[in-house]
Amino acid sequence: EADIYQTPRYLVIGTGKKITLECSQTMGHDKMYWYQQDPGMELHLIHYSYGVNSTEKGDLSSESTVSRIRTEHFPLTLESARPSHTSQYLCASSEGRGRTGELFFGEGSRLTVL
Amino acid sequence: GQSLEQPSEVTAVEGAIVQINCTYQTSGFYGLSWYQQHDGGAPTFLSYNALDGLEETGRFSSFLSRSDSYGYLLLQELQMKDSASYFCLIKGRDSNYQLIWGAGTKLIIKP
Numbered sequence: 377e378a379d380i381y382q383t384p385r386y387l388v389i390g391t392g393k394k395i396t397l398e399c400s401q402t403m404g405h406d407k408m409y410w411y412q413q414d415p416g417m418e419l420h421l422i423h424y425s426y427g428v429n430s431t432e433k434g435d436l437s438s439e440s441t442v443s444r445i446r447t448e449h450f451p452l453t454l455e456s457a458r459p460s461h462t463s464q465y466l467c468a469s470s471e472g473r474g475r476t477g478e479l480f481f482g483e484g485s486r487l488t489v490l
Numbered sequence: 491g492q493s494l495e496q497p498s499e500v501t502a503v504e505g506a507i508v509q510i511n512c513t514y515q516t517s518g519f520y521g522l523s524w525y526q527q528h529d530g531g532a533p534t535f536l537s538y539n540a541l542d543g544l545e546e547t548g549r550f551s552s553f554l555s556r557s558d559s560y561g562y563l564l565l566q567e568l569q570m571k572d573s574a575s576y577f578c579l580i581k582g583r584d585s586n587y588q589l590i591w592g593a594g595t596k597l598i599i600k601p
Contacts, residue, residue, distance in 0.1 A: 416594075417593075418592070419591050476535070477538070483531075483532055
């Protein structure tokens with residue numbers, strides 16, 4: 377069982393609102409990732425982190441920010457939500473030196489912006 | 491650049507065998523992984539090939555050929571619960587974040 381948790385699972389908000397999607401893992405993994413995925417489509421990397429105080433933008437930063445103050449916590453913030461942000465957001469983590477680099481995913485946060 | 495290509499959709503019959511291919515372009519990588527994702531769910535890890543050859547895990551096998559720049563996922567004795575999307579993933583050496591995903595293959599299984 378993967379120990380990575382995302383909240384909220386579902387969120388419906390209005391345009392212009394600020395939101396934070398939470399992601400926590402209890403596996404002590406150094407690497408954490410945020411992906412955006414529309415139904416039936418590919419995963420797009422938004423942000424990643426290789427450790428505390430280390431964050432980088434992926435291909436699709438989508439006007440969001442992240443922080444990594446603690447190893448276990450990697451929240452994603454949208455400063456001003458737009459309808460184009462409607463999607464599923466997946467958080468993942470992996471062990472830094474694992475052979476396979478296996479990614480463990482949270483259940484996802486499904487966001488709808490009206 | 492680096493990229494992976496997979497068929498967008500594959501259809502098979504329950505009980506049969508199906509192969510999902512993944513061809514790639516990359517200047518260097520550590521290994522090729524496969525993930526399964528059911529509708530509405532999160533991707534889950536299936537297999538990893540660091541070396542050429544076949545890796546077997548129950549009904550699923552994965553193959554890598556670096557000389558041919560391709561790999562595949564083989565699913566045997568298909569069950570209805572295998573209906574899902576399957577993604578290949580490269581753990582690359584060159585990109586900043588070292589992970590390149592294929593676009594996914596939707597596997598449809600008919601009774």
